[in-house]
Amino acid sequence: RKEVEQDPGPFNVPEGATVAFNCTYSNSASQSFFWYRQDCRKEPKLLMSVYSSGNEDGRFTAQLNRASQYISLLIRDSKLSDSATYLCVVNGRANNLFFGTGTRLTVIP
Amino acid sequence: EAGVAQSPRYKIIEKRQSVAFWCNPISGHATLYWYQQILGQGPKLLIQFQNNGVVDDSQLPKDRFSAERLKGVDSTLKIQPAKLEDSAVYLCATQRGPYNEQFFGPGTRLTVL
Numbered sequence: 001r002k003e004v005e006q007d008p009g010p011f012n013v014p015e016g017a018t019v020a021f022n023c024t025y026s027n028s029a030s031q032s033f034f035w036y037r038q039d040c041r042k043e044p045k046l047l048m049s050v051y052s053s054g055n056e057d058g059r060f061t062a063q064l065n066r067a068s069q070y071i072s073l074l075i076r077d078s079k080l081s082d083s084a085t086y087l088c089v090v091n092g093r094a095n096n097l098f099f100g101t102g103t104r105l106t107v108i109p
Numbered sequence: 110e111a112g113v114a115q116s117p118r119y120k121i122i123e124k125r126q127s128v129a130f131w132c133n134p135i136s137g138h139a140t141l142y143w144y145q146q147i148l149g150q151g152p153k154l155l156i157q158f159q160n161n162g163v164v165d166d167s168q169l170p171k172d173r174f175s176a177e178r179l180k181g182v183d184s185t186l187k188i189q190p191a192k193l194e195d196s197a198v199y200l201c202a203t204q205r206g207p208y209n210e211q212f213f214g215p216g217t218r219l220t221v222l
Contacts, residue, residue, distance in 0.1 A: 043200060043213035043214060043216055044200075045213070087151050087152075093165075095140075096142065096165055097142075097211065098154070099152045099153070100151050101149070102150075
């Protein structure tokens with residue numbers, strides 16, 4: 001079983017739409033959770049950390065459900081600039097990171 | 110603050126040849142990672158260094174891949190001999206300490222013909 005599994009996508013949504021990505025992880029001992037964003041032919045960059053209580057950063061909301069080993073990312077009022085691949089990331093032993101395959105989002109004018 | 114530097118940015122080689130990649134971390138970042146990202150997949154960890162010591166190399170194909178981080182700063186990743194399936198982007202990432210953000214370099218795009 002993969003360490004991290006994500007919605008395969010791709011997601012094509014109109015500007016202004018709300019879109020949600022989901023992710024599950026296999027290691028119940030994981031303590032750190034993140035969403036990274038990767039633009040085409042660029043390196044991944046941290047979008048936000050995911051906290052147990054859920055957290056919000058502007059139009060982005062991340063949630064964690066430890067019991068179900070499930071992480072989500074909600075993007076409200078999608079902008080064209082949100083088009084990218086969103087990577088679900090979970091820490092493993094030695095604090096290394098396991099990345100999901102990524103979910104590709106395209107926001108359409 | 111300068112970011113993670115990697116070179117070369119692109120490399121094309123034939124199978125069975127050797128290749129080396131270089132990474133210069135952000136100053137003060139003790140932890141350094143090498144990842145392999147195959148097209149359409151997420152980054153996969155190859156090796157993790159803490160200063161100049163190896164923390165995790167369980168996913169490094171040691172028959173052909175090697176990496177070192179002499180003096181706990183710059184790092185090199187080598188492949189010899191290369192196979193077609195090694196075609197990927199090789200990303201270096203560094204981190205100040207546990208649970209801190211990982212910063213990625215721009216990557217080296219390797220094509221093996």
